[in-house]
Amino acid sequence: MKKKRIPGIIAVLLEVIISAIFMIFLFSTKMIPNKLFLLIGVGILVLTVIVYLLTMNFKNKVRFVIGIVLIVLITICYIVGGGYLKKGIDTLSDITKPAVEKTGIAVYVRESDKAETLEDTKGYTYGVLEALDRENTDTAMEQMSEVIGNIETKNYTDVSALVDGLEKEKEVDAIILNTGFMSLLESREDYETVKAQMKQVHVEEIEKKVDSVEEPVASSEIPKTFSVYISGIDSREGLVANSRSDVNIVATVNTETHQVLLVSTPRDYFVPLSISKGVPDKLTHAGIYGIDVSKDTLAMLYQTDIDYYFRVNFGGFEKIIDSLGGITIVSDYTFDSENVDGYSYVKGENQVNGAQALAFARERYAFSEGDRQRGKNQLHVIEGVIKKAMSPAILKNFSQTMESLVGSFETNIPYDVIAGLIRQQLSEGGEWSVESYSVDGSGATKVPYSMSMAAYVMIPDMNTVNTAIEKMNQVKEGITEE
Numbered sequence: 001m002k003k004k005r006i007p008g009i010i011a012v013l014l015e016v017i018i019s020a021i022f023m024i025f026l027f028s029t030k031m032i033p034n035k036l037f038l039l040i041g042v043g044i045l046v047l048t049v050i051v052y053l054l055t056m057n058f059k060n061k062v063r064f065v066i067g068i069v070l071i072v073l074i075t076i077c078y079i080v081g082g083g084y085l086k087k088g089i090d091t092l093s094d095i096t097k098p099a100v101e102k103t104g105i106a107v108y109v110r111e112s113d114k115a116e117t118l119e120d121t122k123g124y125t126y127g128v129l130e131a132l133d134r135e136n137t138d139t140a141m142e143q144m145s146e147v148i149g150n151i152e153t154k155n156y157t158d159v160s161a162l163v164d165g166l167e168k169e170k171e172v173d174a175i176i177l178n179t180g181f182m183s184l185l186e187s188r189e190d191y192e193t194v195k196a197q198m199k200q201v202h203v204e205e206i207e208k209k210v211d212s213v214e215e216p217v218a219s220s221e222i223p224k225t226f227s228v229y230i231s232g233i234d235s236r237e238g239l240v241a242n243s244r245s246d247v248n249i250v251a252t253v254n255t256e257t258h259q260v261l262l263v264s265t266p267r268d269y270f271v272p273l274s275i276s277k278g279v280p281d282k283l284t285h286a287g288i289y290g291i292d293v294s295k296d297t298l299a300m301l302y303q304t305d306i307d308y309y310f311r312v313n314f315g316g317f318e319k320i321i322d323s324l325g326g327i328t329i330v331s332d333y334t335f336d337s338e339n340v341d342g343y344s345y346v347k348g349e350n351q352v353n354g355a356q357a358l359a360f361a362r363e364r365y366a367f368s369e370g371d372r373q374r375g376k377n378q379l380h381v382i383e384g385v386i387k388k389a390m391s392p393a394i395l396k397n398f399s400q401t402m403e404s405l406v407g408s409f410e411t412n413i414p415y416d417v418i419a420g421l422i423r424q425q426l427s428e429g430g431e432w433s434v435e436s437y438s439v440d441g442s443g444a445t446k447v448p449y450s451m452s453m454a455a456y457v458m459i460p461d462m463n464t465v466n467t468a469i470e471k472m473n474q475v476k477e478g479i480t481e482e
Contacts, residue, residue, distance in 0.1 A: 012051055025082055029419065031088075031422045032426070033424075055068065095405055100208070101208050103242045103290075104205060105176060106177060106178075106204075107202040107203075108199065109174045110170075110199070113173070116201060119147065124173035125172045127172035130157055132159070133178050159181045160453060161452060167198065180243060180244070208290065225253060227250060227472070228306070229250055230251055230312070231249075231294055231295075233247075247375070248283055250262075250265070254475050255421065258433060259480065260386065261475045264439070266283070269457075269460055271283055272297070272300065274286075274296035280448065283297065285448060291311060301460075301465065308413045309412055310410075311410050316409075326353045327388045328352075337360070357381050360381060376438050439467075
């Protein structure tokens, strides 16, 4: 072998090794369609031949240098492209990893009590709920007993009686209560200042894995149809903490006809929870018991299987929309925001940034329909995000968009399903049809399962519920409007 060929052979081998590593990485993402993968492979092969022809004669310095420069440029492309792909894969892996929900079970004493820590309450009599959320209470007491020993308790049938037993009747020295129920109690006018009258001295965090999808989907397949429960919370504690869900949407997806139906259900809808044994409650209260309870409750209401959940913290929605370069939302009315000064919206299309979109989604006081219209606006925002995310514009700030998802989104949709949807979109292209529908009802005053006193609720209008069910079935069957 002539010495003049050795540098060229080394250069070509280096290019082949780097290309092979990139192709293996590309294949492992499961996102690249076969045709596109083949085209990329052919392109790399052509570049390899060009590099070979340029570098095989070391004595021809100009050609050799051009070949080396080409190898450097190819390597840079691999690094940049691989970096983009890795960012997407890492983000998807993070938001699809098995989720852990945390329920805070707190110990409260009277504000005047000298106790400051759990140890200070040793020997106290604790008020507890007799049946409601008992599993979490028992788990918390078991953990607490390791610190303070035996715990003497007194049972109460509901949250208000429990709090009154501590604060008004002084029948107990402390109470053990889910922090979600405390925020629920504060929403009532007669208990608005209840937290100020008590002191939280300890919190036990009860961790529970959210049910995951056990059967993996083959990388070459994606489901023809599936349903997703989209839960929107507005919490400073992040996604891991159980809390009332402000946004409750069931998305029905047909991957063959590119249809998405978003059905919004008002937070005050008065329906039996999956755990309440037929006793109705506000839908928003289901979130206190966990994402699975909310998902299963809506599955009961709409007589359908809901395969996955998708949870978003609206507090983090702002940076996601900004990373997309803003979105287009459709407003049903011209109005000025009463939550944020200076924000105005016109009837029809509005180009908005993250802060404007968040204010739009939160607004209810500007409308006579109040919470009903807020639910519709939230649908419009989610619809705008979906359309922007499915467009080439997402590539503009890809890394920033991926970073914004972490901590703001979580889902149990398997990675293979998401990768399959990306692969299908790259292969087939085409726009998706996104339709929104909101069920309705009438206001009433009832006693919800999670509360002991009457509160405002919305009695479902079953005509609208049945319409939603019909629309879901049409999407599953691939029926499109002419």
